[in-house]
Amino acid sequence: MSTPAKTILKVSDLSRKYREDTILDSVSFSLLYGEILCLLGPSGSGKTSLLRLLAGLDNVETGSVLFENRDIRSTPAHKRQFGMMFQEYALFPHKNVEENIAFGLEMKKMESAAIDKQVTKMLKLVGLEGFGHRNMDELSGGERQRVALARSLAPQPRLLLLDEPLGSLDRTLRDRLTAEIRKILKLLGVTAIFVTHDQHEAFSIADKIGVLHNGRLEQFDRPETVYTTPANIEIARFLGFSNLIRGTVDNSGTFFQSLSGKLRFPVNRAKSSFRPETTLLIRPEGAVFRGVTPGSRIDPFQLCGIVTEKSYLGGGYRVTLLSEDNEFTFTLPLYPQPPEPGETINLTLAPSALVCIDDPAGG
């Protein structure tokens, strides 16, 4: 289904307090028709609160929410025609699969023939044909998740909200279902907001990612951008990056030097108007090992150190090395075989793997 690249949802300065705590702090973003937005953040970052405000389950106190250019703040949840998939699914335990899926259609007062048709269609869509009469306790985790998806999609919601819908499943099942959810959402052209604390899930499902931290929307970008250039150290750490060195950049913005002065790398920092202090991120997949050739450092992109740990990952190795009192971890391919712990290693870094992260708060 083709959708015009038009804004469907515009959120401005949305805040929420609970007693003394700020849950959401002036969150603003907008979303296009058919886009899948993923709100990513650790637990307690305000993801679910944001979702509940959008759903109308909680009242907006500060800020505005425009849906298709209409203010929906006073529209009660059941009149918004949004769908929601809950953590642990919130399936009705007293209804079977069919009755769960039909619930939203009954609330729309659809005729029973039309309901049956739509339920059958949904069961087929999520691959649960023949499961209509099963009870909730007769379903596996993955099957429940499919029922929840079918139930939320059945009334053809104008916006689908998904609150950590895969949270309680195991890794393999999650990976498979994430791909499947994306396929189904794209097939139906549904605009969706997906909340998760799992970056893998976020990257594989989203068109846009919004990173929430302490109630603030710290970054709102395409997944690739979020991964390659995290907006700040918090986000970099949350994404699992550990090769972070504090230091300074010279006036021209082309050379980074660690605080100790012992590590120097060429960088390309666009905005030289920032203060010289910065943090350099070296992404773990951005190093190449060309065999043991210890020697002097000629190449400015070379990183030399002593291997302290080496573990086999299946498709490659994770190697930790110590260089000038700094610890770095890289993922390296199986060949050439990286040296054993205790030996010296010489790595060549890809220029694109070096990113300066300027943290306005941290200085």
Place this chain on the structure above:
Amino acid sequence: MVLRRPVIRWLLFSLPLLFLAVFYFFPLSRIIGLSLSQDGGLQTTVLQKLFGSGTYGKILWFSIWQAALSTILTLVFALPGAYVFAKYSFRGKAVFQALMTVPFVMPTVVTAAAFRALLGQNGLVNHWSMSMFGLSEPVIDIDQTIVFFLLAHIFYNYTLVVRMVSSFWSTIDHKVVAAARMLGASPMAAFRTVTLPLLMPAIGSAALLVFTFCFTSFGVILILGGPRFSTLEVEIYRQTVQLFNLPMAATLAIIQLVFNFLLMWLHARLAKRTKVSFFAGDVSNTQSDPESAAKRSFAFFNLSFMILLLATPLIALIIRSFSGEDGFTLLYYTTLFTRDDTSLLMVEPIASVKNSILFGFGAMSIALSLGLLAATFLSDNSGKNIAFWDAVIMLPLATSAVTLGFGYIVALNKPPVNLRDSLLLVPLAHALVAFPFVVRCLLPSLRQIPADLREAATLLGASPFRVWRLIDIPLLRKAILVAAIFAFAISMGEFGASAFVARPHTPTMPVAIFRFLSHPGSLNYGQAMAMSTILMVVTCISFWLAEKLEARLADTRYVK
């Protein structure tokens, strides 16, 4: 699990079984024997009376409809309260929760006395309004009417419904309701299609329990209803004590038994499906502040009603116990220490306090030790026919106290078991009433102990007994304490069986209160108030102590 060797398991289980055999099944068989004629058939004269006169049909019908009406009224008043407790957090909630336990543990005799003190002819409301407005007639005239004991039924069942339903309500995932809202259901529609169906098992279970309690209501109807009203339970007592028609009493007791078994069976079926906890947990951490003015006033209205219903009768009781003809007096308390020829009791009334406490400890010890053995046996899931033995253990719960008491006087007053003058008779009867509660209280905690804890202890070299002693018992401390207090309080307040088995020279407090209340005169009335106040205080203190001790013993949480 605990005691692997079947011989030892059965040996230990045989003690509670023996207890049940002698003090439950034997009296029961005597009742059945009494209801039958010499040749083994039903006694025709009794049956003719039973079905011919219409009186007994009316009694049965009255037992049923007053219980049904009480149940409906209780639900109407208590369900909004349950909602407030399940959904809102507010200041003083802990206090309200403590207040809620009071009527639930209050002996029925005290409840009856408290309602007399508040709304009776000589009650506080009438007393004050008459002196304030100079009236010559009491404003409220509900003595010996159905309104009076319906109020008392609501009083002690209200908290039961609030506790059971609210704790169940708070476990209903709020996301399920939110899901219904997101699928287009209005708040009302979400309540009707999701919340209510999910709540039904808890409501049904609570309603059934309330119905059972009211169906077997004894003290309250005897005292507040007066001679005009008779439930089956009251009639068994009257036939025995006043008319000495033992065959008729026995036949009625059998009818009562059949009804009770039916109710318990229904309840067990419901409970199996729903797992509604009778010993409801604390619900103080799942709620939010009532946000809107409407919600706040709804909560306020319900809490005010709760105070009015639960606190005023008890306060009135205390006030009445200190107010004589000319204002404040200690007369009703001081006369409890004396007796003369006109006295209703054969001993100084105060002796009944001592009796009750001693009987209470006796009943508690018996019920606790036997309950612990039975619960240990039942907790072993590998054993065969556990469900059957579980049901056997629960049988006394399905038998009304009056039937038990009646059974005791017809069975245990001559050889082979002659306990007619034994001081043990009362504690034994009370222990029998408390025993199923003790088992029900211990069993969930015992079953919760993960098997691998015991296995770990065994592999570390502990013998089965040491495992039981060092693992099970310490982990059960809290449950044992709760069970002990429950057993003690049940014994303190027990009236139905005591009315039969308590000897004139060793009355219990409820028996003494009943004697005072059923005789006219302001001194009797005042002494009933004073004695009821003492019983109320003793009951409250024991539960307060339990609460204190319980708080000291941390909840055992098992790491998964």
